Amino acid sequence: MVMTYFDFTDFWSSIWTKWHFHPDVLIGLAVILGLYLWVIGPGRIKLGLSEIPVNQKQILMFVTSILIILFSLISPLHELSDNFLFSAHMLQHVLLTLIVPPLMIAGIPGWAFKPVMKIKFIAFIAKLLTHPVITFSGFNLVFSFWHFPALYATSVDFHSFHVLEHLMFISTAVLMWWPLMSSSKELPPISEPAKMLYLLGLAIAQILVFAPITFSDAPLYEFYVNAPAVWNLSNLADQQIGGLIMKVGGGVLFMFLFIRIFLRWAKNERSDTKSFKKKQIEINSVKNKTSSSFISSVNS
Numbered sequence: 001m002v003m004t005y006f007d008f009t010d011f012w013s014s015i016w017t018k019w020h021f022h023p024d025v026l027i028g029l030a031v032i033l034g035l036y037l038w039v040i041g042p043g044r045i046k047l048g049l050s051e052i053p054v055n056q057k058q059i060l061m062f063v064t065s066i067l068i069i070l071f072s073l074i075s076p077l078h079e080l081s082d083n084f085l086f087s088a089h090m091l092q093h094v095l096l097t098l099i100v101p102p103l104m105i106a107g108i109p110g111w112a113f114k115p116v117m118k119i120k121f122i123a124f125i126a127k128l129l130t131h132p133v134i135t136f137s138g139f140n141l142v143f144s145f146w147h148f149p150a151l152y153a154t155s156v157d158f159h160s161f162h163v164l165e166h167l168m169f170i171s172t173a174v175l176m177w178w179p180l181m182s183s184s185k186e187l188p189p190i191s192e193p194a195k196m197l198y199l200l201g202l203a204i205a206q207i208l209v210f211a212p213i214t215f216s217d218a219p220l221y222e223f224y225v226n227a228p229a230v231w232n233l234s235n236l237a238d239q240q241i242g243g244l245i246m247k248v249g250g251g252v253l254f255m256f257l258f259i260r261i262f263l264r265w266a267k268n269e270r271s272d273t274k275s276f277k278k279k280q281i282e283i284n285s286v287k288n289k290t291s292s293s294f295i296s297s298v299n300s
Helices: 008-015 021-039 042-046 056-074 076-083 088-105 110-115 118-128 132-145 148-157 161-180 192-205 208-217 235-299
Strands: none
Touching: 008 076, 021 042, 021 056, 042 118, 056 076, 056 088, 056 110, 076 088, 076 148, 088 161, 088 235, 110 118, 118 132, 132 161, 132 208, 148 161, 148 235, 192 208
């Protein structure tokens, strides 16, 4: 029997009591954070990774990424996405794939992977996995794959599949962001023009998932059709809001980064042009002085 919550205030108040402290989430995030703190602290000195410590901004970004994952997976947002609203699930996915990975990568110092990159096999695999064609294709295929109604239903019906879905989302999203955000010399980012093309491709690829979800004239996900209705929101409206969250969230972020990278690239190009012209003027000046000296010596 479908139950409808008509009272916004009562439901909103009760939902904030729904926190899910999953041991797998807590242990997994604790291990990741502990490893990070060891690498940038004692590990940096013990392994001789770098003489310069990680700056506070990088640490803040990495810790923030962990806290966002924690919020997404144990807070009332998780309760809403698992039991009530498709749109809440899409917000969760946006946080896990578009917000967490760039923060996490930006928080990792470039020298963190020096020891493992000395192992040829690992270096080969790492370079393969972070190749822009692989990262772009891998993320978009995984993201599209899990939004097929049958697979989506499996992920919300079985906790183990749901965990697998989130692990695949986060891991492929980290790889997807790597060519854009990396500070590693061993696994460097792509060029500025390539970054702009990459972001444009990501924005277009989102349409494959966004369009069917947003413009469908009927609900695609039976789980939410049978779920309790919240705030008198129809299943179709909830699905359309979810699609818009996905597209607007990604679209705004990708456009912001596109403009930022373009302006940075244009500024660097102008600087390079000025430097080139300055060098040409200096070279011509030296040539002119040499020619004048030669002519003077001949005349004398």
